[in-house]
Amino acid sequence: MYKYDQYDQSIVDARVEEFRDQVNRRLSGALSEDQFKPLRLMNGLYLQLHAYMLRVAVPYGTLDGRQMRMLGHIARKYDRGYGHFTTRQNIQYNWIKLEEAPDILADLASVEMHAIQTSGNCIRNISSDQYAGAASDEVTDPRPWAELLRQWSTFHPEFSYLPRKFKIAVIAAAEDRAAMRLHDIGIELVRNEAGTLGGKIFVGGGMGRTPMIAPEIKDFVPAEDLLSYLEACLRVYNRHGRRDNIYKARIKILVHEIGAEDYRRQVEEEFAHVKTLGIDPPAAELERITAFFAPPAFATGLSDELDLSDPDFRLWVQQNVAAHAQPGYAIANISLKPVGGIPGDATADQIDLMGDLAERYSFDELRVTHAQNIVLPHVRKADLYAVWQALDEAGLATPNLDLISDIxxxxxxxxxxxxxxxxxxxxxxxxxxxxxxxxxxxxxxxxxxxxxxxxxxxxxxxxxxxxxxxxxxxxxxxxxxxxxxxxxxxxxxxxxxxxxxxxxxxxxxxxxxxxxxxxxxxxxxxxxxxxxxxxxxxxxxxxx
The missing domain is CATH 3.30.413.10 (Sulfite Reductase Hemoprotein, domain 1)
Structure with a gap:
């Protein structure tokens, strides 16, 4: 998974101190709530019915055990002992005290996490397939591209004040596990007949008051042009998107009103200009990012056999375990939907346990899913029984993935x-x-x-x-x-x-x-x- 470099860390650290000063000014009365609101929203802090809510970014749903335990620590110290995993592959805390919000951001920064651009009219958390890097049906790992988009979109000077919030999903398999076409931009990474990697681009999806399915705007954009093409897509939206009516401000309304064909034409014209600006990353930079997502050191020669004599374990395997691309390994889905529970909620102790299990059994990696569950993406089949036993004891082994109670x-x-x-x-x-x-x-x-x-x-x-x-x-x-x-x-x-x-x-x-x-x-x-x-x-x- 991606690791911060000195620039990433300095950006996040600086944002923490900026926000600490803003909070102090709000608490002292130097800033009114109207003045403070856009500042807190830029840091993922909402004012809800009973308290402040903080939304923490989990880029493309990927995090490690150390980060997961930090989420548990925040739930325990600053909230009421739990967190809520969301459909954007993030986590939210519902009972935050304003004076403690900067300390939470500082704690997050210590493990390469933040709450930047989890709110506001900007490009939000880039989402992706929770099975990325583990699924047997993907043409490539989409996470390096999601990370590239994260870096491109963070503090983008032109797209920090869009007409409305903007959501992007990247997948790389024919099976869509991320609701890609219900995003403002959906990207399916594909290979053409020559084997060249590129993206199929869908623009103008979304739910809300006027739900729409994104139409296909381009059947193939070569990988080396992908960032420029997306820049062109957003420039056309930023130029023509409605700012006078919040209900008509999303890109889906623009694409619907002018038509996909005219939108496509304008994007192509803009792309011809953007491509001359040199914003697509050099090969060395993409290779640098991709290296962080190299496959784990999988053992070879492992057996695919499982002892399913325990009926409860067998039921969990049948329902919650998915096939892995690597022989001898499996993808284990952790349900956050126990009967009578709150969908997506996990206690601090449960969050800690999931982090521990990731370190011990899944190459120190977890994924948050858009269905509000958690994934251990790389578990040896020989370890599945031990994982299940630990989950079962913690109330995390409900075998209901994709069933009616997986709400x-x-x-x-x-x-x-x-x-x-x-x-x-x-x-x-x-x-x-x-x-x-x-x-x-x-x-x-x-x-x-x-x-x-x-x-x-x-x-x-x-x-x-x-x-x-x-x-x-x-x-x-x-x-x-x-x-x-x-x-x-x-x-x-x-x-x-x-x-x-x-x-x-x-x-x-x-x-x-x-x-x-x-x-x-x-x-x-x-x-x-x-x-x-x-x-x-x-x-x-x-x-x-």
Whole structure:
């Protein structure tokens, strides 16, 4: 994984001291809240319903055991003993005291971490495939490119005040594990017929008030032109993006209004100019970055055999363990979705344990997933049982990856000042209703996602089953959506009809799953059945 050089460290250290001075001025009254707000947001500090919330960047979801334990330390010392992993592969703390925020940033800086550009109208944390560098289906490791984009976008003088926030995802496999086409820019690294590496570029995706799937803007940009092409994409947006209306400020609105073809034309014209500026990195710099992502020192000659005589271990392996490109190794997914728990939350002790397990069993590497879980990417198959035992003892071994209880949920009205409804209790009730693992496994892959407001931080538009909390004359109301997907078969869910109260939405989800079971054909996932039969049979079951 990438390690800071002297420039990285000096930048982060300087930002800590700048923010410490800004906080002191706010506490003394020298800065008003209106003056302080843009400064704190530049450092990932939000003012929520009950306290400040700090969002810490985990670039492309990759971190090591030392960094993970620092996250546990922050949860223990500065918060209420837990952290919340997010759909942007970051972590948030919900109970931060303003006077302690600079100390948190200083602690983060000591382990090469920060909260820079986790808020504001800038390029946010670059996200990627949580299996990068381990998956057998990737054409290359996308993380060096994600790191290159991180360095390019950090404090970019032209893109620090964009019309709206901006999100980029980079993948390198046909299977999309990062919801790439629901980003402002999505990049799929591919090889052309000659074997040359490049990127397929998608621009104008996103969720929120007006969800859109990013159209393909360029089928192949050679690797040596990639940074210049992305610069051109952002320049066109920065030039024409709406700044007079926050609801129409995202790049998806620009691409939709002028059309993908005209946007493509303008990008090509801008690219012809940008390419003369020499911003693409020299080969030596890309090689320097790539060297940090060299494969670990995998042992050879390892057996792929597993002793699955323990039925609980066997169930966890079947559900939470993925194939690795290296013989004798596996990818272990750690579920942060226990029945009755808060999706994405982990206690300080659990965070410490995951860091320890990474050091001992996974070449000191972890990944945060956009589904709010954690991955140990490089585990010897011979060590899986020991890993599982440790996770099980800590309440981290729920075998529910991609099942109905593996719910993505935003913090909702329990914490967020923007929310209209609570997400957490609904997620808990649904998980409890479907607590029986045999029942979950019978339903198969079923991705359920919940947002507490139209901003869609819970990705409800991309759920096979999506739930959106809205305000109906002062009462929390929940709309049900069906048929979304954030994967390579990307689609947006459709609202079924009138909403429900908290208990009613749980009943409605159960009616939907029962209808699916009565209609499915052999091998069909929920979303496959929905696409085959349409929404009407489900509406009939729900509303009668």
């Amino acid at each position: 993505i949920a935003c913090p909702g009205l329990d914490y967020c000042s923007l929310a209209n409804a609570r997400s957490i209790p609904v997620a808990q009730k649904i998980a409890e209703r479907f607590a029986d693992l045999d029942r979950q496994r019978d339903l198969g892959e079923l991705k359920l996602k919940i947002s507490g407001c139209i901003n869609a931080c819970g990705h409800h538009h991309a759920g096979h089953i999506g739930i959106l909390g809205v305000d109906r004359k002062g009462t929390e109301n929940y709309q049900l959506l069906l048929g979304g997907s954030g994967a390579e078969d990307v689609s947006l869910g459709k609202i079924t009809g009138p909403g429900f109260d908290e208990d009613g939405i749980v009943d409605a989800v159960e009616k939907v799953t029962d209808t699916y079971k009565s209609l499915r054909q052999d091998g069909e996932r929920f979303v496959d059945t929905y696409r085959r039969v349409g929404i009407e049979p489900f509406k009939e079951a729900i509303y009668g």
